[in-house]
Amino acid sequence: MTTRKSRFWTYAFLSLFLTFSMAHAQAEQNDKGILSASSLQKIVDDASAKGLDVIIVSSSGSSANSAAMKAKSEGAQAVVGHFRDRVAVLGHFLPEIIPNLLLTFKKVNDNIGGSGLLWTLFIVILSMSIAAVVEHKYLNWVIHKLSSVWASLPSERSINMCFLLVRYAGRTVGIGIFCLVAFILSSVILGDSKYEQATIFQWIIAVAWAWLITEIWRIWTSPKMPSRRIPALNDDDAAMLFWWLRASTIIGICVIESTNWLEKLDFHDNLIVLFRILATAIILILTLTLLAKARKPISSLIMKPEDKVSSSLLQRLVAYNWQYAVGLYAFVAAIFSMYRLVMDLPNAMGLIGAMYWVxxxxxxxxxxxxxxxxxxxxxxxxxxxxxxxxQIETVLTKSGEHEEIDQPxxxxxxxxxxxxxxxxxxxxxxxxxxxxxxxxxxxxxxxxxDFTSADSVLGRLWGVFFVIVSGYVCYQIAKIAFGRKMIEEGGEISSEPGEEGGHGGTSRLATLLPLLRYCILATIVVLTTMIALSELGLNIGPLFAGAGVIGMAIGFGAQTLIRDIFSGAFFLMDDAFRKGEYVDVGGVKGTVEKISIRSLQLRHHMGPLNTVPFGEIKTLSNFSRDWVMMKLKLRLTYDTDVEKVRKLIKNLGKELQQHPEFGDQFLQPLKSQGVYAMEDSAMIIRVKYMTRPGDQFVIRKHVYSRIRELFEEQGVHFANRLVTVRLAEDENSKALTDTQKKQVLGAALPEVETAAGS
Incomplete structure (x- = not known):
């Protein structure tokens, strides 16, 4: 098993090298003037566009495709050969490392003079120590000032983040003071040779960088300030993460800056390459160790253990596998960094470091x-x-106990x-x-x-990503803006189920806003899609032409739909109804609940929701505008004094206007309209009053109740329905006894009750 694993990793390692080698072979051959297949195809396309006939053959008479393939093969072989040569050169240089080190150090010492390089390093370290003492004094003063100012502030995320950033800014100033003091002391004591200046600059900057990066880790872990900590880490995990991050940062910067320092001291190029390969291996080991230590704390931040069941699949995948993805990237980046170092390619040390910088x-x-x-x-x-x-509010009762107040x-x-x-x-x-x-x-x-080239695939993908993100942000801004405006205009009009309609609706703007919102959001989606397709290089002109043809076909085939849309537009322009108003469209009535581009939905006060296309509306009655007149019929007996009833109703109207609950809802007081009709068993008197739409039904209950009480006090009687049944006056009816007559009248009773019920 061990042998198989070793072979697998060996083959994988060689595959990575060969793949990258072929890529660099292509680049090198292009630099030498050998055309790649893509470059050759571009020339052919340009010539064809100009109307020229192009025939390309290789020097041996073979096809252009074969020539290009041969060029690729030769380029890959050249890169592999160059890589082998470089590895052989570095291998032969290994025994010469120690002699080369001693020879270069002797040259540097001779150039510096005096006590040599060791004395220079000692002065630099001493200067940094003195500068660190000065910075420590400054830092204690800053922390004391910050603690006195921020101690009384609450522990909220924005306040904590602001505190940590201000503290980092203070520490950054302190690091600047450290660099200034160390530079001044070192420059005064040491000479101005390039090796001395390189030593001063390289190591002071290295310490400053390590310090600055460590302070960033301190912000996010806050090992000694749990109350100001941003991530939800416990104290042990925060301290452990900070320790490993600080150790990895210090060691990594030291090994990288050591190789840079040796390069400025004019050490041999092969020696620098070997040291940088060693530094890359050290950084890889540090990264993998850090990932192993940070696995559980970071996974708990991504997904808490108690949220394991309720979390999404993506969240679980990221929580369980993030360290493997980062570790794989670090391993691949280290391999390619070593390859670039061997081949003397640019940006060799930046692949792993890019992960930390990001x-x-x-x-x-x-x-x-x-x-x-x-x-x-x-x-x-x-x-x-x-x-x-x-919020739950409480009040203090007489017994001294706190009682909660119910919230909506x-x-x-x-x-x-x-x-x-x-x-x-x-x-x-x-x-x-x-x-x-x-x-x-x-x-x-x-x-x-390279993202700057518009012709590259990644450049286009970046353009599409930017367009989609911009479209999403614009979509959300429009959605939020319309939503906030709709709330400012009154939002939804609520009514209790079962109540009769007639209440006032929303404003006209609140009625039109949902339709405008739909149109604006649809426009943003369409434009974003078109621009994204354009970024991919697609010609969107035919799409617009096709949309015009399809629109004409839809117009001819869906005339009813077009009629509904235009009818609705004119209804809205005329302000015929608004959302929340009670309307009757001829057989269907209810409260306007929703308005679309082709229909409106009416909620009947008994519950049913009716959808009515705009094109089907012939007449529309709106019961929720301005005012409403309510007329009530009273059935009184024929011996009732009509003038007396008029005065009673007039006084009752004045009384109801003074009512504390609903008196201000009257636009006109309760009045009597006199005798309205005469029926067989009753005299019909009608009364009326005016209110705002929707208030008439609430007031009607109080009006009926007070009229009944008032008439009972004043001796005014309501008439009952009377039905007179007569027997024909002929010989047969005269011969009936009283009992038989009662039986005849009883037989007619069901018909009378049916007529009264209808």
């Missing part, structure tokens, strides 16, 4: 962006005063709606997308990928 820059950008969002956008939210988070059940739903309509969430999403896109560009650029 992490640091992303964390810093996220921190600064979070502070700006929380401190600027949070203060400008205009909906925070309209709907707030649900819809408060949590409204709070969620406000959060969805906030620009804060969108700003955070845009920040994450910007960080993700910038990180991807930085990582791919470190591998030599």
């Amino acid at each position: 992490l640091m820059i992303s964390l810093t950008a996220f921190g600064i962006g979070t502070v700006m969002i929380d401190r600027i956008l949070e203060r400008r939210r205009t909906l925070s005063d309209l709907v707030q988070e649900p 059940d819809d408060q949590p739903v409204k709070a969620v709606i406000v959060r969805d309509l906030s620009y804060v969430g969108l700003a955070r999403q845009a920040l994450m997308l910007a960080i993700f896109g910038g990180a991807g560009i930085f990582m791919l650029s470190s591998w030599g990928v």
Whole structure:
């Protein structure tokens, strides 16, 4: 098993080298003037576009395709041969490492003079130590000032992030003081030879970089400030992560800067290459060790153990496998870095370092962006005063106990709606997308990928990504803006199920906003799609032409649909109805609940939801505009004094206008209209009053109740329905006894009850 594994990794290692070797062979052959297949095809296409006939053959008379394939094969062989030669040269140089080191050190010492390189290193270390003492004094003063200012502030994310960034800024100033003091002391004591200056500059900058990066890790782990810690880490995990991150940073920067220092001391190029290969191996080992140590804490941040069941599949995959992906990248990056070092290619040491740079820059950008969002956008939210988070209020009762006050059940739903309509969430999403896109560009650029060429595949993909992200942000901005405006215009009109309609609706703008919102969002989606297709190199002109033809076909084949759309547009232009108003469209009536481009939905007060196309509406009656007159019929007996009833109704109208609950709802008081009709058993008197739409039904209950009480007090009687049944006056009816007459009348009773019920 061990032998098989060794063979597998050996073959994998060689495959990676050969693959990359062929890629570089292509580049080298292009530099030498040998045309690749793609370059050759481009020339042929250009000539064909100009109307020229092109025939290409190789020197041996073979086809152009064979020549290109031969060029590729020769290029790959040349790169493999060059790689073998470089490995052989480095292998032969291994025994000469120690003699070359001693010879170069002797040359450097002779150039410096005095006590030589060791004395220079000692002075640099001493200068940095003195500078560190000065920086420590400054840092204690800064921390004391910050602690006195920030100690009383609450532990909130934005405040904690702001505190940590201010502290980092203070430490950055301290590191600047450290560099300044160390440079001055070293330059005063030492000479101005290039080796001395290289030693001073290289090691002071190395310490400064290690210090700055360590402070970034300190911000995000906060091992000694758990109350200000941003990630949800416990104290042990935070301390462990900070220790390993700091150790990896210090060791990694030391080995990298050591090779740079040796290069500036004019050591042999082969020696520099070998030392940098060793440094790459050390950094790879440090990275893999760090991943093993950070696996559990980072996985718990991505997905908490208690959320294992409720988490998504993607979240579980990332939580369980992120370390393998990062470790694989680090391994591949180390292999290619070593290859580039051997082949003397540019950017050889930046592949693994790019991963750390992306992490640091992303964390810093996220921190600064979070502070700006929380401190600027949070203060400008205009909906925070309209709907707030649900809170449980208590009052102190006479017995001294606290009693909870019931809160509306819809408060949590409204709070969620406000959060969805906030620009804060969108700003955070845009920040994450910007960080993700910038990180991807930085990582791919470190591998030599060119994004500036519009003809390259990656350049086009980057353009598509930018267009989609921009379209998404514009879509969300429009959605939030329309949603906030709709809430400002009154939102939804709510009514209790079963109530009769007639209440006033929303404003005209609130009625039109959903349709405008739909049109704007659809336009953004279509434009984003078209621009993205254009970025991919597709010609979108025929798409517009095809859309015109399809539109004409739809216009001829869907005339009813077109009629509905245009009818609805004219209804809205005439302001015939609004959302929340009670309308009757001829056989169907109800409250306008939803308006689309071709129909409206009416909710009947008994529950049914009716959808009515605009083209089917011939007449429309709106019961929710301006005012409404309610007329009530009263059945009174014929001996009732009509003038007395008029005065009673007039006084009752004045009384109801003074009612504390609904008196202000009257637009005109209750009045008597006199005798309206005369029936067989009753005299019909009608009364009327005017209110706003929807209020008449609430007032009607009180009016009926007070009229009954008032008439009972004043002796005014309501008439009952009377039915007179007569027997024909003939010989047969005269011969009937009283009992038989009662039986005849009883037989007619069901018919009378049926007529009364109808």
